[in-house]
Amino acid sequence: MTRFYISTPIYYINAEPHLGHAYTTMVADAVARAHRLMGEDVFFLTGTDEHGQKVERAAQRAGLRVPAFADAVAEKFRALLPLLNASNDDFIRTTEARHYASVQALWRRVRDRGYLYKGQYSGWYCTVDEVFVPETQLVNGRCPICGNAVEKISEESYFFRLSAFQQALLEHYHRQPDFVTPAIRRNEMIAFLEAGLEDLSVSRTSFTWGIPVPDDPAHVMYVWFDALTNYMTAVGYGALEPERRATFERYWPADVHLIGKEIVRQHAIYWPAFLLAADLPLPRRVVSHGWWLMDGAKMSKSKGNVARPHEYIARFGLDALRYFMFREMVFGQDANFADEAILTRYNADLANDFGNLVSRATTLIHRACEGRVPAPAAALLARPEEAHLRESTARLITQVVEAIRSFQLSVALRDTWEVIAETNRYLVTREPWKLAKAPDRHEELAASLYVAADTLRIVAELLRPFMPVTAERTLAMLGLTPSPDGWRGLEPGTLKAGTVLGETVPLFPRIELSVEDLRQMSTDTPVSSAPAVSTQTSAVPAVPTVESAVIAASPAPEPPGTARVAAQVEKISIDDFMKVELRVAKVLTAERVPKSKKLLKLHVDTGADQRTIVAGIAEAYEPESIVGRTIVVVANLQPAKLMGIESNGMVLAGSLDGGEPVLVGFDQPLAPGARVR
């Protein structure tokens, strides 16, 4: 049996799971399910990346020991999977013992073949924050975090001889034209390779939350050497048990690493270089998708405009969310995630076109044929209208398979909806509701309803990877269960006459809400942490209705121990707070900082003095508009240089979801100098 191994990235646990993570997982899931239906032996992997200094620090901020923090956040990612109906075969964590064994085995192998050496990693180091600061992030030669001087120091580090693989990688790119897709990413990688490769620092001594370097425990491995290796760990690399080793032989190399476009270099250059160094087979393909934009802006943890999948699942149902994301994102490109768009897709595509079609077709059979699939006369199936729809349906099977093989899920769904529309047109052409009233036209009635039901059977089978629950419910209405043979023998005409239909139940009740209503719901009500979502095995899952959407969106207690961990911050005392000197100030002058997008240079009167403050509010405020305005500043902040201008203090402003800043103000005018607390 052909085997098919697909992975998602392992998700880094310094932030909460969001729609972007959910999307990658859902795409991998749909592709994995499709390959299972094609009769392949599928291994579908996802998991969490848990090491590194960022996690160490996030744990500190949360006031937790690092392993406890990692457990809590990793659990959130793991808990998302059933919510997405993900059919992953394994969930790997880089903190697991099997992964330590695997990574260390790979390290030894690469080391013994001469591709690792010890050297000095040098950079700018801030002793206050205890971090290396990349040269590009220095603010006038000072630490961007605390503003103190940084010093150039060196840290012992192991280096990987990445430079040795430039030629081999370029050759591989030319031998395997589809190694990296889409083409734009492949071209970027080739350009990167042609520019030359520098050796890669792959260990650190400045933190300890990582996998120790074999035979040199003062070092832990740095980021990618650890993380990427998970793809081999999960299928048994580095294991001692014979059966695990056999698993590795069976599933490695992976067929597809599915990733987001921001980590192409690591997967398409570093990872294959590590494998070349170890003389291990390279993954067949690295496939990257674009980003989901929220109203045109990139969704990111740092910006805070992060959409969580839960609320959309609660509102529209999981399958509708899956449909929307698969249908809306063109392979390789960015896509916009808008409430209006998902609402439109739901009502137009799912409710009107598909749900209603299933409803009308099955109802007709219930009424006119006593709930049994009628037997069609061969001569009537050969008429042009019938032949045409049957041909379209037969063609759809290959179209969907081809689209999935090239990861164009939107194309697969677009083509499927073309057949759905054709079936709606077919019913109008045949008008079975009229035939049912003419006793002498039973043959025609039977043929038309048979063709409709047979088409819906095939459509439902083809929808299984995309909308597993919906597919199953549709088949149940037709009196069927998902074919155990998958997509083999799907051809038109294989529906058995006499099949007793199940009860007709609306698949996607129309949602008669305006976009404003939806927005209202999402801002008014906290989102439940785990709305009930049916899994693939339940026969009659919950139907999203307006009512249930409202209910599901009501607050629910978060599970103890996992909730809000990342958001927890250390509590400070009143004394700590009083160290911050907040003062009312008045803006005297304001001007744009040249060549800057976000910065305004302000002269302010703080009551006690006049000073210059540089504030990152230029995107929201015109300089003229804030002169004379009363603001709040942090008066006792250490000076910092921004774009070469010394800033003495900080202007307080709030922002919604990382959007444009809004200045803090007062109900009544206050004179400069007043203390704020």
Add this chain to the structure above:
RNA sequence: GCCGGAGUAGCUCAGUUGGUGAGAGCACGCGUCUCAUAAGCGCGGGGUCGACGGUUCGAGUCCGUCCUCCGGCACCA
């Protein structure tokens, strides 16, 4: 400023390697069926394919210049 992406109908976008008179969905208007989730079906209005120049028998598609928008970074203390 550097790097990257994008400009096609009111809106959201499709348009492989240049080749039938430029498309879909949504929205809108009109008509129509009545089986169906007030759904379906038909017809219609609308676009100098960002601008200019070039290559070509032929350019939305290739090349050049420019304009605009977006993202990332440099700058959000």
